[in-house]
Amino acid sequence: MESASETVATRTSPARPRRRFNPDRLIAIAMIIPSIVAIAVFVYGFIGWTGFISLTKWADLLPDYRWNGLENYRRLFMDDERFQQSLLNNALFTVFFIGACLGLGLLLAVVLDRKLRAEGLFRTIFLFPMAVSFIVTGVVWRWILNPGTANQAQGVNLLFDQMGLGFLKWDWFLDNQWGILAVVLAAVWQMAGYTMAMFLAGLRAIPDDLREAARVDGATEGQVLWHITLPLLKPIVVSTVIILGHISLKIFDLTSAMKVGGAAKPGDVPGFYMYETTFRGNYFARGAAIAIIMLVFVATLIIPYLISTFRAEAEA
Amino acid sequence: MSTIKWKTPVSYLFLTLMALFFLMPIYLLLVTSMKSVAEVSRGDIWGLPDRINFDSWRVALVGSRAAGVTALWPNFLNSIYLAVPATIISAMLGSMNGYVLAKWKFRGANVLFPLIMFGMFIPYQSVLVPLVQLLQKMQFGPLKLYGTIPGLILVHVVYGIPITTLIFRNYYAAIPDEMVEAAKIDGAGFFRIYSSILFPLSVPGFVVVMIWQFTSVWNEFLFALVLNGNPKVQPITVALNNLAGSFQVDWSVQMAGALMAAIPTLLVYILLGRFFMRGLLAGSLKG
Amino acid sequence: MSYSKRWHKVLALLTILLVLAACGSEAATTAPATSAPATGGDATAAPATASGKxxxxxxxxxxxxxAGLAALTDIFKTTDPNVEFVNSAVxxxxxxxxxxxxxxxxxxxxxPDLFQVHMGHxxxxxxxxxxQMEPLDDLYTSEGWDKSFPQGVLDIVSHDGHYWSVPANIHRANVLWYNKKVFTDNGLTAPATFAEFFTVAEALQAKGITPLALGDSGSWAAGHLFETVLLGTLGAEAYEGLWTGTTPWTDPKVTExxxxxxxxxxxxxxxxxxxxxxxxxDLVIQGKAGMTIMGDWVDADNLAKKFTDSGAVASPGTAGIYDALSDTFGIPKGAKNPDAARAFLKLVGSQQGQDAFNPVKGSIPARIDAGQGNYTEYLKSAMAEWKTATIVPSVVHGAAxxxxxxxxxxxxxxxxxxNQDVAKTQSQFQQACVDAGICK
Incomplete structure (x- = not known):
C-alpha cells in the first residue's frame, strides 16, 4: 500500500509566501491547462449538454431542442415499465455482484494469506480474468451457460448431466426471474480476483504481532478474523465497494456480449436500454435522461468518497 | 497444532477447486476453438478435441466467405494502432500532470484534483451523444476525428487523464520535495527538474500506467461501438461482439475470435503481472 | 545525478518524437483508408472524384x-471492374x-456510399x-424504373414527389412453415385459421412434438409472430388502420x-x-417441432440446409394477404462516391440483378418483369400470389x-x-401510438 505517499502528496495547502514572480510556476500551470480544458469540456461540458438534451423533445434522427421540461424523466419513472425493470435488474446485479466479489475475494485472500506454497501461482490464476475484456468474458460465458434444449443440454448443463448432477441444471440467463444471476456469475469470475488482491494487500499491511498477541491471549482464528482483521480491513472494503459499485452501475459491455439485454430480458440494464432507445429507437432525449439518471446514481456513490478521501488527505 | 494439520490440506483443496473454476472458461475456450464444427455441434463440448484442428483459428483470422465470417485480423491491427499510441500519449500527459500537481502546487489544486478524478467514474453514456456531435465537427484538414482511429485515440487520451494523472501524482509525491527545492536553488527550471530528477525515476510509474492504459483501451467497448462503427476502423472488441452477434457463426470460430481478442492483454498480464497488480491497487484511489 | 542530466533530456526528447512519429504514421495509415485508394494519387481527398471505392x-x-449480396457483387465486378467493392456489413x-x-x-x-434500408416508414x-438522402429521380427516369416497379412499391419508396431508394426484393412476413413428414405421419393438414391451428397444435403436443418453434433471442422475432397474429385476427384493412390511426389500439379485436x-x-x-x-x-427441419411462423427467408435457410420436406402456407387467418417488406438501397447525403453508388444501384434495380439476387436470398423480385431464373417452387408460388394478394406493410421490418x-x-x-398481461400490453400499444403522434 502506498498510503504513506498519499500523506506526503498533499501536505501543503497554500504554501509559503512567494518572494518573487516565478516564470516556472506559469509554465507549470500552462502544462496542465490542456488537460483541465479537456476534462472541463469532455466531462463537465458534455454532461451539461446531455442534461440539456434530456430536457428537450429530441426523438428523431435530427436534433429537436424544443423544451420538454422534466417530461422525459416523469415518463421513465412513472410509465416506462422497461426502465423500471432495468433499474431493478441493475440493483439485483449490484447487490449480488458486490456481495459475491467481497465474500469470495475475502475467502481467497484469507486462505492465501496463510503463506502456503504455490501462493503466487494461485494468485496469478485468480487474477488473470481481470486482464481480459468484458466482451471476451461475455462471449465465453454465453457459451458456457448456454442452457441448450430439454433434449440436448449444452454448456455447463451438459457437464452437470455427465457428472450425474442433473438436478443442478438451470436455464441460466434465460430464467425470467433470476437470469441476471448468470450475468453476475460471469462478472464475479472476472472481478473476484481484484477484491482478492485488495484484501491480500490489506491483510499483508496488518502487523503480524497484532494478531499474534490475540492468539496468545487465547482467541480462536475466527475471533481474530472477526475482531481484529476485519475492522482493520474496513477502508479496503469501502474502496472495493466503490470501485465495484461504479462498474456495476454502468455495466453495458457484459450484457451486450452475453446478449441478455433487451425489453423483458433478465439482463436488461439502464446502460443497455440507453444505447437501444437512443440509437435504435431514435429517442435521443429519453436516452439522455437515462444517462443522467445513471450519472446521478454513480455520483451519489462517488462524490462522498472523493470528498472524504481528499479531505483526509488535506488534513494529513 | 492439530487444527493447523487439517487446515493446510483443506486450504489446498479449496484453492485447487477455485483454480479449476477460474481456469474452466479458458479450458473451454481453448478446446472449443480447436475442435471441428462437426464435433462441437455433436454436443461433445467438455472433452478434449478428437483431433487438434486450427480451422476455426484460420476462419477467425482471415475470414471465410462460405461461413459468412469477416476476418478479425484487420481489427486486431486496428486495436494495436489504437492502443499503442493512446497508451504512450496518455502516459506522457499523465506524467506531466502528475508532476505539476505533486511538485508545483498552485492555489485551487485541492479543488481541481477531485474534479478531475470524478471524470474517471462517470458512466460514459452521459457523454456519448455530445461526443459524437463534437467529433463530427472537429476536422483538421484531411484528418477527421469521427469514425477514425486518431479520433478514438483522442477520446481515450482525454478520458484517461484522471487515472494516469492520479497514478503519477501519487508516484511523484513519494519523491522528496527537498530534491526539487535543491534543484530550484541550483537554478533548474521547470523542464530541467522534470527531465533530470522526476523522469529518470519514473520508469516503474510509466510501466504501471502504460499497462493500465493499454489494458483498458484494448478492452474498451462502448466508445469504440459508437464512434468506430465502420468495420474498417473497428477495434477487435467491437468486431468480436459483431461476430458473436451473428448466430450462424460457429461456436468454435467465436472462441477462436475471443482468444485473439484476449491474447495481448493476457500476455501483458503474464509478463508484467507485478506491475499490473500495482496499477489495480492505484486505480482504487487510496491505493 | 548531474552526469546523466543531458542524457535524460535526450531520452525525453526522443520519447516525445517517438510519440509524434507514432501519431503521424497513424494519421498516414488511416486517412487514406477513409478517403481514397492508393491508386488515385494524392489529389483524391476531395469527395466528389470517382475514386473507385x-x-x-x-x-x-x-x-x-x-450469398445474395455476393451474387450482386460478382456481377458488379464484371460490369464495373474499376470499382473496388467494400462490404461494410454489420x-x-x-x-x-x-x-x-x-x-x-x-x-x-x-x-457509407450506399446503405440497406427497409422501404416504408x-x-x-x-x-x-x-x-439525409439523395433523391434518385434521374435513375428512375434513365432506367425506366417508374414503369418496371409496381405502383404500390413506387408509392412507398417515394416522398414529396421524389424517389429515394431502389428496392432489391419483396419478402413476405406472414408464412407458416411446417414439416410435411411430421404432418403426414400424424395425419394432419396445414392450418388456415386460428381454430385449426390450435387443433393441430394440440395434436402435435399430444405426440410429444413441439407444435410451434419460436426463436426470439432477438426480441423482433416475437414482434414478428405477433404481427402475423394481429393481421390474422383483425384482417388486412383493420391491421393497416392500426398504423394509420383508423383502427384504435383499444379495439376489442386487439384484445382478441x-x-x-x-x-x-x-x-x-x-x-x-x-x-x-x-x-x-432447425427444430422444424429435425422434426422436433411441427411448425414455425417466420418470413420467407426461411426458404433460403431450408435451401442452404438442403431441407426439401418443407410446406408453406399463409399464417393463420391471413390467406390472400401479403404482409410485405422490402430491402432497398439508398444513397445518403455526403456519400463519398455517389457515382459508383449509382452504378451499383443500376444493377440492383435491373432485371439481371434482381434475378441473380433473389433466388439466393429467398425473396421475390420487386420488378414486374423479373422472375426468370433459379427460383424455388415456393418463390414461384409467392410471385403468383404477390400479383393478386392484398398487400399490407410489416411493422417489425420497417414498412408500417x-x-x-x-x-x-x-x-x-x-x-x-x-408477463402475458393482456390489459397492460394493450395500454402500452396505445401509449406507443400516442407517442408516435398517430393516436390521440
Missing amino acids: LEVFSWWTTGGEA AGGAGSDAKAVLKTRMLGGDP ELIDTWVVPG ALENFKKMLTFVNTDHGALSWDQAN AKEGWATAYIDAVAGFVA
Whole structure:
C-alpha cells in the first residue's frame, strides 16, 4: 500500500509566501491547462449538454431542442415499465455482484494469506480474468451457460448431466426471474480476483504481532478474523465497494456480449436500454435522461468518497 | 497444532477447486476453438478435441466467405494502432500532470484534483451523444476525428487523464520535495527538474500506467461501438461482439475470435503481472 | 545525478518524437483508408472524384443474405471492374444492431456510399424527412424504373414527389412453415385459421412434438409472430388502420389478438429465448417441432440446409394477404462516391440483378418483369400470389411505422411474452401510438 505517499502528496495547502514572480510556476500551470480544458469540456461540458438534451423533445434522427421540461424523466419513472425493470435488474446485479466479489475475494485472500506454497501461482490464476475484456468474458460465458434444449443440454448443463448432477441444471440467463444471476456469475469470475488482491494487500499491511498477541491471549482464528482483521480491513472494503459499485452501475459491455439485454430480458440494464432507445429507437432525449439518471446514481456513490478521501488527505 | 494439520490440506483443496473454476472458461475456450464444427455441434463440448484442428483459428483470422465470417485480423491491427499510441500519449500527459500537481502546487489544486478524478467514474453514456456531435465537427484538414482511429485515440487520451494523472501524482509525491527545492536553488527550471530528477525515476510509474492504459483501451467497448462503427476502423472488441452477434457463426470460430481478442492483454498480464497488480491497487484511489 | 542530466533530456526528447512519429504514421495509415485508394494519387481527398471505392452498408452477413449480396457483387465486378467493392456489413438481429451502427455513423458524418434500408416508414421517417438522402429521380427516369416497379412499391419508396431508394426484393412476413413428414405421419393438414391451428397444435403436443418453434433471442422475432397474429385476427384493412390511426389500439379485436397470441405461446418451445429464428427452423427441419411462423427467408435457410420436406402456407387467418417488406438501397447525403453508388444501384434495380439476387436470398423480385431464373417452387408460388394478394406493410421490418414506434411495439410484445398481461400490453400499444403522434 502506498498510503504513506498519499500523506506526503498533499501536505501543503497554500504554501509559503512567494518572494518573487516565478516564470516556472506559469509554465507549470500552462502544462496542465490542456488537460483541465479537456476534462472541463469532455466531462463537465458534455454532461451539461446531455442534461440539456434530456430536457428537450429530441426523438428523431435530427436534433429537436424544443423544451420538454422534466417530461422525459416523469415518463421513465412513472410509465416506462422497461426502465423500471432495468433499474431493478441493475440493483439485483449490484447487490449480488458486490456481495459475491467481497465474500469470495475475502475467502481467497484469507486462505492465501496463510503463506502456503504455490501462493503466487494461485494468485496469478485468480487474477488473470481481470486482464481480459468484458466482451471476451461475455462471449465465453454465453457459451458456457448456454442452457441448450430439454433434449440436448449444452454448456455447463451438459457437464452437470455427465457428472450425474442433473438436478443442478438451470436455464441460466434465460430464467425470467433470476437470469441476471448468470450475468453476475460471469462478472464475479472476472472481478473476484481484484477484491482478492485488495484484501491480500490489506491483510499483508496488518502487523503480524497484532494478531499474534490475540492468539496468545487465547482467541480462536475466527475471533481474530472477526475482531481484529476485519475492522482493520474496513477502508479496503469501502474502496472495493466503490470501485465495484461504479462498474456495476454502468455495466453495458457484459450484457451486450452475453446478449441478455433487451425489453423483458433478465439482463436488461439502464446502460443497455440507453444505447437501444437512443440509437435504435431514435429517442435521443429519453436516452439522455437515462444517462443522467445513471450519472446521478454513480455520483451519489462517488462524490462522498472523493470528498472524504481528499479531505483526509488535506488534513494529513 | 492439530487444527493447523487439517487446515493446510483443506486450504489446498479449496484453492485447487477455485483454480479449476477460474481456469474452466479458458479450458473451454481453448478446446472449443480447436475442435471441428462437426464435433462441437455433436454436443461433445467438455472433452478434449478428437483431433487438434486450427480451422476455426484460420476462419477467425482471415475470414471465410462460405461461413459468412469477416476476418478479425484487420481489427486486431486496428486495436494495436489504437492502443499503442493512446497508451504512450496518455502516459506522457499523465506524467506531466502528475508532476505539476505533486511538485508545483498552485492555489485551487485541492479543488481541481477531485474534479478531475470524478471524470474517471462517470458512466460514459452521459457523454456519448455530445461526443459524437463534437467529433463530427472537429476536422483538421484531411484528418477527421469521427469514425477514425486518431479520433478514438483522442477520446481515450482525454478520458484517461484522471487515472494516469492520479497514478503519477501519487508516484511523484513519494519523491522528496527537498530534491526539487535543491534543484530550484541550483537554478533548474521547470523542464530541467522534470527531465533530470522526476523522469529518470519514473520508469516503474510509466510501466504501471502504460499497462493500465493499454489494458483498458484494448478492452474498451462502448466508445469504440459508437464512434468506430465502420468495420474498417473497428477495434477487435467491437468486431468480436459483431461476430458473436451473428448466430450462424460457429461456436468454435467465436472462441477462436475471443482468444485473439484476449491474447495481448493476457500476455501483458503474464509478463508484467507485478506491475499490473500495482496499477489495480492505484486505480482504487487510496491505493 | 548531474552526469546523466543531458542524457535524460535526450531520452525525453526522443520519447516525445517517438510519440509524434507514432501519431503521424497513424494519421498516414488511416486517412487514406477513409478517403481514397492508393491508386488515385494524392489529389483524391476531395469527395466528389470517382475514386473507385464503393462502401456498401447492410446487415447481410450470413446464409442466403450474404450469398445474395455476393451474387450482386460478382456481377458488379464484371460490369464495373474499376470499382473496388467494400462490404461494410454489420451482423445481428434482423438489422437492429446494424441500424444502430448506421445511425451513429450518419450522426458522426461518416456515411457509407450506399446503405440497406427497409422501404416504408423506416426509409421515409428516419432518413428522408430529416434530409439525409439523395433523391434518385434521374435513375428512375434513365432506367425506366417508374414503369418496371409496381405502383404500390413506387408509392412507398417515394416522398414529396421524389424517389429515394431502389428496392432489391419483396419478402413476405406472414408464412407458416411446417414439416410435411411430421404432418403426414400424424395425419394432419396445414392450418388456415386460428381454430385449426390450435387443433393441430394440440395434436402435435399430444405426440410429444413441439407444435410451434419460436426463436426470439432477438426480441423482433416475437414482434414478428405477433404481427402475423394481429393481421390474422383483425384482417388486412383493420391491421393497416392500426398504423394509420383508423383502427384504435383499444379495439376489442386487439384484445382478441393478444389472447390468441397468449394461447399460441403455450405451444412454443421452452428455450425460445435462447434461439434465433434459424435455430427455431432447425427444430422444424429435425422434426422436433411441427411448425414455425417466420418470413420467407426461411426458404433460403431450408435451401442452404438442403431441407426439401418443407410446406408453406399463409399464417393463420391471413390467406390472400401479403404482409410485405422490402430491402432497398439508398444513397445518403455526403456519400463519398455517389457515382459508383449509382452504378451499383443500376444493377440492383435491373432485371439481371434482381434475378441473380433473389433466388439466393429467398425473396421475390420487386420488378414486374423479373422472375426468370433459379427460383424455388415456393418463390414461384409467392410471385403468383404477390400479383393478386392484398398487400399490407410489416411493422417489425420497417414498412408500417417509424422506427421509434416499431421499437416501442417490439418492446411491448417482448414484455407480453414474459408477463402475458393482456390489459397492460394493450395500454402500452396505445401509449406507443400516442407517442408516435398517430393516436390521440
